[in-house]
């Protein structure tokens with residue numbers, strides 16, 4: 015690719031520099047190699063424009079930046095929205111891409127949906143992958159990227175790398191941060207999905223309206239012209255999501271009890287899962303979903319909707335639902351105590367998710383539900399008390415503990431959660447809290463350990479002082495259960 019082509023994609027003229035070969039793209043000046051294009055963005059922590067001279071010194075031949083940024087010694091590709099312009103400029107460089115791409119947004123359920131869709135596609139015979147909180151997942155396993163939505167350069171590398179490996183079907187998670195920062199643009203997206211909206215990330219977006227607007231960029235700009243919008247119909251924000259998709263002219267596919275394309279008629283919990291009655295194209299079908307909880311049924315049906323609009327055969331899709339494997343850290347049964355008490359690990363880290371995880375377990379509780387939870391530091395502080403309240407409303411015993419305190423005082427975070435759960439116990443150390451929950455449990459009880467799901471570490475400190483202490487809720491629950499059997 016020549017610089018002239020790249021400039022033309024942005025409607026600009028590269029002049030004499032146009033014949034230079036573009037060797038790659040970077041948004042971090044420390045990753046610039048000679049011949050690269052640098053994207054200089056104003057960030058939350060620092061201003062990327064401050065690194066323009068260093069990027070040019072390292073060999074950048076062009077810089078995508080705001081018109082007012084100072085660029086000397088390289089071509090200035092000026093744009094008032096440099097993140098969007100950078101994505102547009104870089105996209106043609108990263109070829110090929112999988113022919114079928116779907117993206118999922120929503121407060122809760124993105125990871126579950128993309129992972130379930132990956133499995134359904136696979137069972138329909140396609141070579142499929144997903145990108146999201148669990149990393150880049152193919153049938154051979156997962157590689158973690160650290161963030162739900164990686165930065166745009168990593169995203170392009172991953173997407174084109176998967177296509178080169180033969181992946182034809184890709185599902186990715188579009189977080190609101192990722193959408194707001196144009197971290198996943200430029201790949202033709204055949205279908206987008208919306209799962210739900212509830213409180214999270216207001217530290218970043220400010221208001222629910224802004225948060226919703228960030229999510230709706232998926233339908234307004236990211237999904238390709240003539241693409242599909244699969245929308246969970248039973249959420250308070252669904253009607254507005256429908257309107258956003260229709261305003262863009264996308265083909266609407268609604269799912270749920272109020273869904274028109276895929277209607278959920280009934281849901282009956284069974285011992286190991288649930289039986290769903292659904293109607294698709296006028297035909298009533300029964301699906302034995304091997305997963306518990308209304309929320310997992312919702313995610314499975316949204317994933318099924320995405321498979322259907324990406325041309326999978328209905329009989330195969332519904333058959334695949336009955337063979338879905340659990341998603342790591344989502345209502346994962348981590349251990350069974352010697353007295354028969356099961357311990358579930360769930361990634362609930364919003365008030366709505368805590369309520370959803372509890373609702374999923376409640377039909378299976380004969381005795382008491384014991385919930386262990388905390389809230390993350392350097393994240394939306396306003397969700398902490400409502401998380402505590404959701405736990406208290408649905409559990410007989412709540413133990414408030416630490417969950418990635420990051421740069422904050424862990425005791426202050428716990429106090430904020432406890433404000434919503436006044437009767438709760440407080441045990442800062444997460445291992446001690448889990449051990450205490452298991453020790454308190456009597457036959458018939460269930461223990462829910464919420465907040466970390468698949469995570470492998472406890473993040474303490476921030477910036478240069480950040481450390482990730484190894485911690486895995488599933489492993490710790492197993493160890494604590496084993497200690498109990500040693501003690502009995």
Ligand SMILES: CC(=O)N[C@H]1[C@@H](OP(=O)(O)OP(=O)(O)OC[C@H]2O[C@@H](n3ccc(=O)[nH]c3=O)[C@H](O)[C@@H]2O)O[C@H](CO)[C@@H](O)[C@@H]1O[C@H](C)C(=O)N[C@@H](C)C(=O)N[C@H](CCC(=O)O)C(=O)O
Nearest residue numbers: 041042043055057058059060062065161162163165189191
């Ligand atoms: C608030 C936020 O979203 N921050 C992310 C964002 O940072 P930013 O664009 O504001 O960047 P910045 O650090 O201020 O730096 C500005 C620019 O200067 C560049 N730079 C910076 C330093 C330097 O020495 N040289 C240099 O060139 C940076 O590459 C960047 O382009 O882009 C960075 C690069 O992609 C991310 O690493 C960073 O994630 C931080 C670590 C983070 O914690 N993000 C979380 C909140 C997040 O994004 N979570 C979402 C949602 C999770 C969910 O609920 O699903 C996710 O998608 O993971």
Ligand SMILES: Nc1ncnc2c1ncn2[C@@H]1O[C@H](COP(=O)(O)OP(=O)(O)OP(=O)(O)O)[C@@H](O)[C@H]1O
Nearest residue numbers: 121122123124125126147309360361362367370371
């Ligand atoms: N459809 C849903 N409705 C309500 N709660 C849900 C739903 N799906 C998942 N949850 C809750 O949210 C938790 C996280 O689920 P998942 O990882 O699929 O969501 P996510 O949107 O990817 O989250 P993140 O924003 O952290 O990436 C689950 O463990 C569960 O507690």
Ligand SMILES: N[C@H](CCC[C@H](N)C(=O)O)C(=O)O
Nearest residue numbers: 363389390393417418465466
């Ligand atoms: N993607 C989410 C993960 C939160 C998980 C929870 N363990 C926490 O640290 O708050 C976030 O970055 O807000």
Ligand SMILES: [Mg+2]
Nearest residue numbers: 124125147162
């Ligand atoms: Mg996720």
